[in-house]
Amino acid sequence: MHLFTDNRSIGEYLLPLLAEGKTVGLVPTMGALHRGHLSLVNRALSENDVVVVSIFVNPTQFNDPNDFRRYPRNPEQDISILQDRMRGEDAVFHPPVEEIYPEPDTRTFDFGGLDRFMEGAYRPGHFNGVAQVVTRLFEILNPTRAYFGEKDFQQLAIIRHITKDLNIPVEIVACPIVREPDGLAMSSRNVLLTPDERKTAASISRALSRARAMRHKATLTEVKQWVTEQLSQLPDMEVEYFEIVDDRTLVPLSRWQKNKGTVGCIAVKLGKVRLIDNIRFS
Numbered sequence: 001m002h003l004f005t006d007n008r009s010i011g012e013y014l015l016p017l018l019a020e021g022k023t024v025g026l027v028p029t030m031g032a033l034h035r036g037h038l039s040l041v042n043r044a045l046s047e048n049d050v051v052v053v054s055i056f057v058n059p060t061q062f063n064d065p066n067d068f069r070r071y072p073r074n075p076e077q078d079i080s081i082l083q084d085r086m087r088g089e090d091a092v093f094h095p096p097v098e099e100i101y102p103e104p105d106t107r108t109f110d111f112g113g114l115d116r117f118m119e120g121a122y123r124p125g126h127f128n129g130v131a132q133v134v135t136r137l138f139e140i141l142n143p144t145r146a147y148f149g150e151k152d153f154q155q156l157a158i159i160r161h162i163t164k165d166l167n168i169p170v171e172i173v174a175c176p177i178v179r180e181p182d183g184l185a186m187s188s189r190n191v192l193l194t195p196d197e198r199k200t201a202a203s204i205s206r207a208l209s210r211a212r213a214m215r216h217k218a219t220l221t222e223v224k225q226w227v228t229e230q231l232s233q234l235p236d237m238e239v240e241y242f243e244i245v246d247d248r249t250l251v252p253l254s255r256w257q258k259n260k261g262t263v264g265c266i267a268v269k270l271g272k273v274r275l276i277d278n279i280r281f282s
């Protein structure tokens with residue numbers, strides 16, 4: 001496995017491989033790797049000749065400076081975890097900020113309305129920063145495929161939208177959410193939870209599963225209310241939103257829809273830690 005920290009070296013490494021017709025699978029991450037990330041890496045390894053895992057805590061996608069400061073970082077451990085499963089031609093790309101942004105990135109993106117609700121509404125500028133870093137990585141690495149987790153459901157829709165809109169020749173591959181044994185969606189931020197908060201956090205996915213089970217017995221509004229009430233009662237838990245949305249437009253629904261995909265998306269603050277999760281209803 002190779003390790004690169006600058007654009008030019010990794011670009012020069014990949015170019016001949018791509019020219020030979022080899023496929024390159026990119027797994028963009030912010031590091032502090034867990035089994036969720038590794039499921040993307042495994043999928044990429046099984047589908048591509050060469051896999052690149054990027055580790056970059058992207059400053060432009062943090063709307064809260066404290067969140068950026070506190071974000072878990074452990075690149076040495078990440079690299080050693082990857083070393084164990086990656087092959088000779090695979091690579092880790094761990095650039096400093098100046099490599100990705102030699103100058104401040106002033107680009108703004110149009111997400112066709114996909115950013116109107118949920119994360120887009122609660123984290124202003126977040127998706128613009130995500131689009132900045134992902135398009136930069138695509139420019140530098142020219143991947144054949146790029147792997148993203150359904151844990152960040154709105155992000156996935158937005159990345160699909162911009163790659164199509166900007167005609168970027170990359171296949172976006174969606175990977176299912178990986179959970180802890182108690183149901184908590186794996187996240188780099190989980191290590192920031194206190195032991196009590198960590199126990200409470202299991203209630204998020206439990207509430208989502210119960211909500212799905214209620215789908216045929218209750219109205220959409222009742223289900224939304226039930227989830228919000230259940231979770232809001234828990235110590236140090238604040239529900240930012242729980243929306244049940246159309247899986248293509250991401251517009252919140254007010255009643256159940258037939259023959260269309262429906263997903264429930266939630267964001268909570270548990271103490272100081274912000275967590276998101278989602279579940280498919282149909």
Ligand code: AMP
Nearest residue numbers: 029030036148149151152176177178186
């Ligand atoms: P992050 O490092 O949090 O930016 O995540 C990097 C990629 O891993 C994103 O595409 C995430 O959606 C994905 N990811 C993070 N957590 C999980 C999880 N629990 N299951 C599946 N994918 C995940």
